[in-house]
Amino acid sequence: MPEHGRELTTTATSLRIVDVINQLEGARMSEIAAELDLANSTVHAHLTTLANRELVMKEGNEFHLGIKFFHLGEQARHRKPEYEIVRRHAHELSNRLNEEVAFAITEHGRSVIIFDENNDPAKEGFQVGRYFHMHNSASGKAMLAEWSRERVDEVLDRWGLPAETENTIQSTEELYEELERTRDRGYSLNRQEALEGLMAVGMAITNPDGSVLGSLDVSGPPYRLSEEQIVPELSETVTQIEREIESR
């Protein structure tokens, strides 16, 4: 996993413990020790440290992720004022189209939806906070299409092209072509490549300096989503967003 530079094994171990707690959705000390092949006493010291810093909480004898992650996560989610601008426009677009609109950003070669605006506020977007691979989501492809071949290759080297459905793009060449098509038509498509029964239309949002801020996508069931209706509205929204960002 270490990309470069010196890794501090102690910190790395603590973070592996956090990952295990997350994966197991709560875990006892001995479970964690067994999972990571560490001595009980070692895990004990790590958990004590993590709990004192509120990253982890103890309920009975089970350890869980602490709400401090939520606290820090919300900070990350609102880090840039641009995000809030996007959210407002995404909300309006969602109302106009009566479809789900998601805003995703990317880090370390994967993307995460940080806002999901929905016409039905009673339901929450279930993909918010999940990691997605770039090659099988509309948002991801929209961003990849804006990047240099070099940067795309870095992502492929690190994450490969794992298949989620039978429609997932599985070869490098195919992906390059798809990105070319995306650039030509001006928007990206996800045709049930990540989830059966879900398609999406995506467009990247670019900063004034040309870098990519993130990506908007409109998603829904294939029978309901028509490119002809959605693309002009989405395109208009992205233009407005970029204008508003620039005029700040």
Next chain:
Amino acid sequence: MPEHGRELTTTATSLRIVDVINQLEGARMSEIAAELDLANSTVHAHLTTLANRELVMKEGNEFHLGIKFFHLGEQARHRKPEYEIVRRHAHELSNRLNEEVAFAITEHGRSVIIFDENNDPAKEGFQVGRYFHMHNSASGKAMLAEWSRERVDEVLDRWGLPAETENTIQSTEELYEELERTRDRGYSLNRQEALEGLMAVGMAITNPDGSVLGSLDVSGPPYRLSEEQIVPELSETVTQIEREIESR
């Protein structure tokens, strides 16, 4: 800060670095080193580790909180299925009252709002994810009122009674009396004790086993909020929630 047990200084240092990045809303390596009085090379190693694990991201030469915090935070936010039940009811209550309804949980002696339901979906509750002290919020007092004197004292020992406004309760005796009144009337009140111009009515939500799951509060400007209107509705909602939780 260490409550008990052995602290691993390496992990603790890494987490202090995360806190500094959070407080400074992004920081350069040398800033962090200066702030924590550490050698540049030391901070470098920590940041390398944190970045490899995606907890931290580098933008230019500034380090920022990584979206992995958001990812893990969302996991924490949805940890218990009960939370989603509460959210649904809170949403309905918000629609009925046309006021803001927040759901807070507590950990390590402070509380955090994890859901904020609002009649106007264009705006987001700005307190979501913030830490609150228990003694100056309606949610906090509602939960304290359900706890043993012993447990309340633990909180006071750790966090004291910091004043946010001139209405904040500042003495232990006064707080004990307030909690007594809260138990008597069956709900808690926040009379501009945390924020000028904001009052709130709160009630704790208890699990079938008698422990406290969290707390709901309805908040708004004093001129609009009448206890007579709000309390019966809030009370009814809490009863429904507890029934639904029990019947799972």
Next chain:
DNA sequence: TATAAATATTCACGAGAGGCGAATTTTAAC
């Protein structure tokens, strides 16, 4: 309730990793 098994916590010690300062490279400022 008593007993046994499993799990959690404490402790002291030795190996090895982390923290440091100096040297080098890179980035930013002028």
Next chain:
DNA sequence: GTTAAAATTCGCCTCTCGTGAATATTTATA
């Protein structure tokens, strides 16, 4: 293009982390 500041690498020494054994506590079973 020159200088200053910041980032990165490196090797060394000390101190800390990881460990297993011992103790305490919790959970399961009779």
